[in-house]
Amino acid sequence: MPPTDRISDDSGQREDAVLKAISRIVSASHIPAGEVHIGDDAAVLEPTVGSTVISTDVSVWGIHLDPKFFSLHDFGYKSVAAAVSDLAAMGARPEACVIAVTAPKGTDLIAIHQGIAEAALMTSCPVVGGDLSTGNDITLAVTVVGECPDSKPILRSGAKVGEFIFVTGPLGRASAGLRLRRAGADLDNELVLAQRRPYPRLREGLTARDANVSAMMDLSDGLALDLNRMADASGVGFELDQVPVADGATLEEALSGGEDYELIIVTPDPETLLHLSKERSQIQPILIGRTVSDTSVRNFEGQPLTPRGWQHSL
Amino acid sequence: MPPTDRISDDSGQREDAVLKAISRIVSASHIPAGEVHIGDDAAVLEPTVGSTVISTDVSVWGIHLDPKFFSLHDFGYKSVAAAVSDLAAMGARPEACVIAVTAPKGTDLIAIHQGIAEAALMTSCPVVGGDLSTGNDITLAVTVVGECPDSKPILRSGAKVGEFIFVTGPLGRASAGLRLRRAGADLDNELVLAQRRPYPRLREGLTARDANVSAMMDLSDGLALDLNRMADASGVGFELDQVPVADGATLEEALSGGEDYELIIVTPDPETLLHLSKERSQIQPILIGRTVSDTSVRNFEGQPLTPRGWQHSL
Secondary structure (H helix, E strand, O other): OOOOOOOOOOOOOEHHHHHHHHHHHHOOOOOOOOOEOOOOOOEEEOOOOOEEEEEEEEEEEOOOEOOOOOOHHHHHHHHHHHHHHHHHOOOOEEEEEEEEEEEOOOOOHHHHHHHHHHHHHHOOOOEEEEEEEEOOOOEEEEEEEEEEOOOOOOOOOOOOOOOEEEEOOOEOHHHHHHHHHHOOOOOOOHHHHHHHOOOOOHHHHHHHHHOOOOEEEEOOOOHHHHHHHHHHHHOOEEEEOOOOEOOOOOHHHHHHOOOOOOEEEEEOOHHHHHHHHHHOOOOOOEEEEEEEOOOOOEEEOOEEOOOOOOOOEO | OOOOOOOOOOOOOEHHHHHHHHHHHHOOOOOOOOOEOOOOOOEEEOOOOOEEEEEEEEEEEOOOEOOOOOOHHHHHHHHHHHHHHHHHOOOOEEEEEEEEEEEOOOOOHHHHHHHHHHHHHHOOOOEEEEEEEEOOOOEEEEEEEEEEOOOOOOOOOOOOOOOEEEEOOOEOHHHHHHHHHHOOOOOOOHHHHHHHOOOOOHHHHHHHHHOOOOEEEEOOOOHHHHHHHHHHHHOOEEEEOOOOEOOOOOHHHHHHOOOOOOEEEEEOOHHHHHHHHHHOOOOOOEEEEEEEOOOOOEEEOOEEOOOOOOOOEO
């Protein structure tokens, strides 16, 4: 909807002109026949194949990413990558995203959209539309749409008792990167890059769906919180034997640091998952434990793994 | 993505608890078999029939709606209605929406979501997912997905020379309602209601698509601005003979007041449009003028209708 008060001065850039500049940055280089991206009331995409999967994610500059240590380009990139990770977590293939931005006058919208465009390209999730408004905060709401050809999306609620719990990589990298950056590490430090430039596990999610796993979710808020959420949704408990800690990260960062965007995968059939991953030359998922019938059992090395990690206080 | 700093105090409501309360308010009463709405990494919808149409719209409390004169319930309602109007403008059928909210701690999220739920119900556009973050501003980013069975969505760029321009109703109501409310009118004044509770022209949009109209868009920013945008996109000029002014509104409000959410429809075949509208007992579209070949001609009653209306200064 338009704002209540008309903008009477022409000193700022006008909305249509800004939108044109941004659309040049984020537009896909190839738009499939029959599709319409930025510029109309809505974007037009080909009909989805299989179930349509949709998710929205909002980030606030200064809350989700600290301006003292990171750039608006990072903010644009991470916002899109985090949203696309929700598609990976369903085993979905990205179809498109739309971006809603608020920002104070004078904000470097170009830098934000260059970050958005980079993540959209990396994840094959073209930006097909957006909206802009002035505001006090810089906020980015990214909505992603994906599809699941051939089989159903994998839910977090599908885990059964006696199944095997995997993660797609060592944990704690993003959290360690944040700690290092705060202590003065360079932007191109490997762990700082894990924090600034997460890459959603799209191929691993597709492979897990092909392997008929029973439950999956992405690790955005940390293993301790997210695995407890999955156990709640599935009505199971869990016993973890080991958690892979990334080089340079602490065990606590691996357990409760967020933003790794690795996947938790639960399956009754680990052989197929590992076989398909190997056959496709992908990351070998790492076995960390088993689901159990007693829903009150949420253990790591025999001790309770209490939910802790990133939660907003609203 | 999660925030950089963990919330250390538990004095606020915790995210998961708030999300549960909100999901009870906005959840559809009937969820189709095979679909998954709120609660997983992403929502799962049935495959779309015909083209998928998607649009996002962001509103900021205090910029798009004035807290002195309106409520958070109004804000939730209008944000969804305005987004759904973009589906109407394509001739699409609503499929679902997702909502991203930022708000300071202590904000009445319940009121916002009651407004959201009301508009979702009114427009048959169920809320299937969302995200929440703290922020200084109250912002609502609404993303709507729709589908176009049987034929293609109607673009704003499809108008040809010598076609007929219609609107779906008298203009200026929302703008007049804002003026009256500021002057002390009651919330249930008919024009104030047009401002607070716009209803997207979904049925009229579907009928226009069935009538094979050539171009369509919704009037969110006022006729003067939006019709010029449509003329730019289509590469045509226009001559308007008359503009229907709503009872209680001024001519200027009809020309440049935004938020009426009526549709502009351009067609080479007005008989079919009028016939189908009548047959379906719908609003009869009102003829306001013709498209012309000289793109520099943008006239109302022989005088230039310059682009003016709601534009952000960014």
